[in-house]
Amino acid sequence: MVQTVIDSQDFTGLRARRQALDAYWQQGISGYTLLHKHSDFIDHHLACSFEKSVPAGDGFALVAIGGYGRQELYPFSDIDLLLLYDPAQKDELDSLAEAILYPLWDTGLEVGHAVRTVDECIVDADEDFFFRVAMLDARLIAGSSSLFGKLTEMYKTAYIEGKRRGFLDDMLAQRTNRKTQYARHTYLLEPQIKESGGGFRDIQSMVWTAQVVFGLKDLVSLQKAGLLSQEELNRFEQAQDYLIRIRNRLHYVSGRKNDQLFFDHQEEMAEAFGFINEKEMLAVEHFMREVYTHMQTVSVTTDLFFEHVEEVLGSDETPKAVKVLEPGIEVRYGKIRLANTELIKSEPKLFMRLFYQSATTGNPLHFRTRKAITANLHLVDDKLRHSRRSSKLFLAILVTPHPFRVLEEMLDTGFLTSYIPEFAEVESLAQHDVYHIFTVDRHLVQTINELEKLREEESNIYAAVSVPHILFLAGLLHDVGKGLGHGHAERGADLVRRIAERMGFEKKDIGILEFLVGNHLFLSDTALRRDLEDEEFLMRCATKIHSPEWLALLYLLTIADARATGPTVWNDWKGALLLELYLKIALLLDSKDLSGHEQARSAELGAQWIREKVAGLLPAVNKINFDLFSDDYLLSFPPEVIVQHITHAKNLGKQDVLFLHEQSRESWSILVMSKDRPGLLTRIFGILALHNLNVLAAKIFTWADGTAVDAIEVSSAISETYDGQDWAVMENELHLAIKQRLGLEHRLSRKLAPLRSNPQGAQKRLAARATIDNQASEHYSVIEVFSEDRIGVLYDITKALSDFGINIYRAWIGSKADQVVDVFYVLDYDGKKIEDPVFKNELQQGLLYAVSNAKRKMEGNRNKN
Amino acid sequence: MKKIEAIIKPFKLDDVKEALNDIGIKGMTVSEVKGYGRQKGHKEIYRGAEYIVDFIPKVKLEIIVEASQVDEVIEKIRNAANTGKIGDGKIFVLPVEEVIRVRTGEKGREAI
Numbered sequence: 001m002v003q004t005v006i007d008s009q010d011f012t013g014l015r016a017r018r019q020a021l022d023a024y025w026q027q028g029i030s031g032y033t034l035l036h037k038h039s040d041f042i043d044h045h046l047a048c049s050f051e052k053s054v055p056a057g058d059g060f061a062l063v064a065i066g067g068y069g070r071q072e073l074y075p076f077s078d079i080d081l082l083l084l085y086d087p088a089q090k091d092e093l094d095s096l097a098e099a100i101l102y103p104l105w106d107t108g109l110e111v112g113h114a115v116r117t118v119d120e121c122i123v124d125a126d127e128d129f130f131f132r133v134a135m136l137d138a139r140l141i142a143g144s145s146s147l148f149g150k151l152t153e154m155y156k157t158a159y160i161e162g163k164r165r166g167f168l169d170d171m172l173a174q175r176t177n178r179k180t181q182y183a184r185h186t187y188l189l190e191p192q193i194k195e196s197g198g199g200f201r202d203i204q205s206m207v208w209t210a211q212v213v214f215g216l217k218d219l220v221s222l223q224k225a226g227l228l229s230q231e232e233l234n235r236f237e238q239a240q241d242y243l244i245r246i247r248n249r250l251h252y253v254s255g256r257k258n259d260q261l262f263f264d265h266q267e268e269m270a271e272a273f274g275f276i277n278e279k280e281m282l283a284v285e286h287f288m289r290e291v292y293t294h295m296q297t298v299s300v301t302t303d304l305f306f307e308h309v310e311e312v313l314g315s316d317e318t319p320k321a322v323k324v325l326e327p328g329i330e331v332r333y334g335k336i337r338l339a340n341t342e343l344i345k346s347e348p349k350l351f352m353r354l355f356y357q358s359a360t361t362g363n364p365l366h367f368r369t370r371k372a373i374t375a376n377l378h379l380v381d382d383k384l385r386h387s388r389r390s391s392k393l394f395l396a397i398l399v400t401p402h403p404f405r406v407l408e409e410m411l412d413t414g415f416l417t418s419y420i421p422e423f424a425e426v427e428s429l430a431q432h433d434v435y436h437i438f439t440v441d442r443h444l445v446q447t448i449n450e451l452e453k454l455r456e457e458e459s460n461i462y463a464a465v466s467v468p469h470i471l472f473l474a475g476l477l478h479d480v481g482k483g484l485g486h487g488h489a490e491r492g493a494d495l496v497r498r499i500a501e502r503m504g505f506e507k508k509d510i511g512i513l514e515f516l517v518g519n520h521l522f523l524s525d526t527a528l529r530r531d532l533e534d535e536e537f538l539m540r541c542a543t544k545i546h547s548p549e550w551l552a553l554l555y556l557l558t559i560a561d562a563r564a565t566g567p568t569v570w571n572d573w574k575g576a577l578l579l580e581l582y583l584k585i586a587l588l589l590d591s592k593d594l595s596g597h598e599q600a601r602s603a604e605l606g607a608q609w610i611r612e613k614v615a616g617l618l619p620a621v622n623k624i625n626f627d628l629f630s631d632d633y634l635l636s637f638p639p640e641v642i643v644q645h646i647t648h649a650k651n652l653g654k655q656d657v658l659f660l661h662e663q664s665r666e667s668w669s670i671l672v673m674s675k676d677r678p679g680l681l682t683r684i685f686g687i688l689a690l691h692n693l694n695v696l697a698a699k700i701f702t703w704a705d706g707t708a709v710d711a712i713e714v715s716s717a718i719s720e721t722y723d724g725q726d727w728a729v730m731e732n733e734l735h736l737a738i739k740q741r742l743g744l745e746h747r748l749s750r751k752l753a754p755l756r757s758n759p760q761g762a763q764k765r766l767a768a769r770a771t772i773d774n775q776a777s778e779h780y781s782v783i784e785v786f787s788e789d790r791i792g793v794l795y796d797i798t799k800a801l802s803d804f805g806i807n808i809y810r811a812w813i814g815s816k817a818d819q820v821v822d823v824f825y826v827l828d829y830d831g832k833k834i835e836d837p838v839f840k841n842e843l844q845q846g847l848l849y850a851v852s853n854a855k856r857k858m859e860g861n862r863n864k865n
Numbered sequence: 866m867k868k869i870e871a872i873i874k875p876f877k878l879d880d881v882k883e884a885l886n887d888i889g890i891k892g893m894t895v896s897e898v899k900g901y902g903r904q905k906g907h908k909e910i911y912r913g914a915e916y917i918v919d920f921i922p923k924v925k926l927e928i929i930v931e932a933s934q935v936d937e938v939i940e941k942i943r944n945a946a947n948t949g950k951i952g953d954g955k956i957f958v959l960p961v962e963e964v965i966r967v968r969t970g971e972k973g974r975e976a977i
Contacts, residue, residue, distance in 0.1 A: 528876060529879070576899075576918045638914065
């Protein structure tokens with residue numbers, strides 16, 4: 001290799017040093033060598049000035065501590081010095097410190113210095129954890145070796161011998177701190193090479209602990225002592241070297257002591273590392289993938305190491321009994337382990353069994369077992385990947401209460417990628433934008449975490465899911481098509497089909513899985529980009545999504561995906577849009593018979609859920625006969641409201657009419673309960689019209705015991721306030737009307753005329769329409785009436801129905817723009833569907849007349865006025 | 866100089882941006898906002914469960930233009946964001962005292 005000779009004087013000048021470091025980098029000197037060269041330069045410089053100004057003898061020693069002690073000096077690292085002195089020489093101290101430190105400061109180097117006696121060092125080390133740790137790497141640069149020897153001896157006695165447990169506890173506490181502090185989103189996107197999980201601190205704390213606990217001075221000794229396998233050592237050293245090179249270059253690129261790979265630096269770093277942009281992947285994505293891979297290696301290796309040390313130094317409780325879970329697998333001290341790590345070589349089915357036991361018992365895998373899994377991954381072959389037994393276990397793991405932890409272990413051990421090789425493409429795959437804070441593999445596992453939470457948080461919607469294993473598998477695999485350019489959803493759908501076929505799924509399940517993965521962006525794209533009031537578009541969505549269960553699956557996957565992507569992707573703003581879209585499609589899927597079977601099934605599940613809720617809310621003494629309530633009644637109200645209905649019904653005598661009203665957010669809610677009788681609804685609507693109330697929506701039900709439950713949303717047609725409305729008079733008149741002692745017809749005709757003074761009425765009027773459908777419902781004829789939205793129209797419609805002797809069992813009243821669509825579930829006088837075509841026609845004409853005749857009457861009145 | 870603030874339906878953002886692009890307006894601030902208005906929040910009951918959305922998601926655009934351009938910009942936004950339904954949004958026009966580009970210190974129309 002060609003060597004450039006660089007004057008050591010240049011090296012200490014800030015600008016020159018930067019050029020020198022870059023020159024080395026260009027020559028390919030980038031890893032440890034560069035650190036050592038740098039350290040040697042500084043050593044040389046310091047030793048020279050020390051010798052010039054210090055008299056020979058045992059009075060002083062110049063000691064490098066911390067990273068400089070380890071000879072790991074990055075371009076802008078602090079130079080941590082300890083000037084050790086014999087108390088007898090105190091007088092000369094000031095001039096000496098000046099002579100050594102001032103020139104260093106003048107060059108602009110960051111110098112951390114301490115001037116202490118040996119005793120002071122020992123006292124300070126007790127108080128300052130970082131100083132104590134920095135002392136581990138103490139190295140004599142110049143001066144008295146006997147003074148330095150005294151320090152190391154005393155340090156050893158005070159802090160190492162017999163203090164191994166305490167040291168480990170400190171290390172673990174620091175590690176936990178770091179993990180919490182640097183697990184934040186910004187550090188995922190822009191990793192801190194020093195402090196983040198898998199960074200230099202992890203490496204150092206492993207080396208220090210090995211030194212203190214086992215007396216092992218470096219990585220190679222760790223391997224020789226059996227704490228690392230040769231394979232682990234190789235990977236670890238590679239990772240370490242890579243991280244050193246990154247940090248070297250990062251200091252250079254940032255021009256200061258900066259250890260965080262900021263977004264702005266990532267591209268330049270990628271270029272420095274020789275990556276180039278390709279069609280499918282950017283240079284920076286290649287580079288970051290390397291970074292994440294190596295940090296992952298460090299993180300996993302150090303995790304395993306610390307678990308090992310903890311076990312060695314473990315508390316000496318009396319050994320707990322080993323519990324054998326199944327042949328070859330046991331649990332001990334709350335860890336699942338192989339009875340013998342060699343077993344896995346002859347019994348590859350144990351791979352999945354181990355994770356399965358871990359998932360079902362909630363115990364993590366022992367570190368030796370994890371190591372055994374990683375060391376034997378070559379045994380995960382096609383046979384295992386095609387094994388029905390393994391795939392059944394895998395799916396069973398996905399539907400345990402906490403699959404996230406287990407999948408993380410699967411990913412960390414490498415098993416997940418061996419079992420599903422398609423995963424390799426997305427391992428440590430970074431996406432260079434500010435939205436995706438996780439690498440794709442982590443994001444996928446994180447999605448499982450979110451699904452786990454959604455199972456509780458969205459339990460209503462989750463209740464419609466009959467195939468949770470498909471949902472979770474879709475979560476785990478939805479981005480498996482990434483890393484190869486555009487169209488990852490379609491490519492993913494293709495891949496999951498192959499995966500599912502290999503795992504031996506049923507055709508139906510494969511279909512759902514393919515659908516979910518292929519469309520996992522559909523809802524979030526649509527919610528943002530399409531008009532959610534475009535009925536025709538919503539109808540197309542409904543047709544595409546096919547069933548309420550598929551919609552529920554896709555909705556849950558969409559939320560989990562967004563939440564697992566990053567904080568900028570998910571917020572309640574987007575949640576509100578998505579919920580609106582979900583509900584609109586859901587209602588369409590429910591009303592249109594797109595897939596009768598599945599729809600009925602999931603409605604059944606929903607109703608069952610309500611029944612349980614209602615039963616749970618009522619005191620145990622209240623026996624409820626759930627046969628009274630139809631599913632659609634149960635599905636139309638929240639459980640708490642149903643409970644109120646049940647309580648009211650108990651107090652309702654034969655002749656009584658219950659009339660309740662309350663003010664809700666945008667309208668007033670009225671509840672009327674009574675024994676059903678012919679014409680009840682007509683009278684209620686008549687009274688509402690009489691009191692100037694517009695019906696916005698109504699839910700009309702009759703329980704099997706004949707109790708009518710009519711929940712009506714109204715607003716005032718004359719802008720009366722809630723308190724200004726005369727509710728008492730209204731209640732009284734309702735009683736009279738129901739007892740047939742109030743002349744509704746004549747009162748209304750007088751009343752309504754002045755209200756209908758809308759001059760635009762005639763132009764805006766839409767043609768009235770009435771349809772009678774005997775297919776839509778099994779037991780009832782369904783009558784739909786479209787008419788202009790005007791006060792009293794419901795009275796006219798229900799009165800007409802009543803005149804025909806038709807009983808209304810339930811009704812949906814809804815306004816859409818200027819039109820009212822009223823849906824009535826009815827039977828004729830004999831309790832039969834309206835099948836006779838002649839009667840059907842008569843009824844239709846009658847309804848149309850009722851709607852338009854009333855209009856004429858009023859117009860007549862208006863003309864008279 | 867005027868500041869035009871437009872509150873529009875989220876799905877109309879692309880249309881509005883494109884329309885403004887056509888008349889040479891490339892820079893604007895876009896934020897996700899929540900609002901109430903005549904199109905109120907709503908409560909839905911689906912399968913027995915209540916879903917309450919107590920705000921309506923909207924997008925807010927902020928654009929600084931010269932006074933002479935105001936009418937044209939408003940016209941473009943209105944055309945692009947109009948669906949004819951409640952909740953299409955609102956446009957506000959506010960006076961702006963000064964505009965300064967942080968990097969160069971340019972002021973006034975140069976800084977827009």
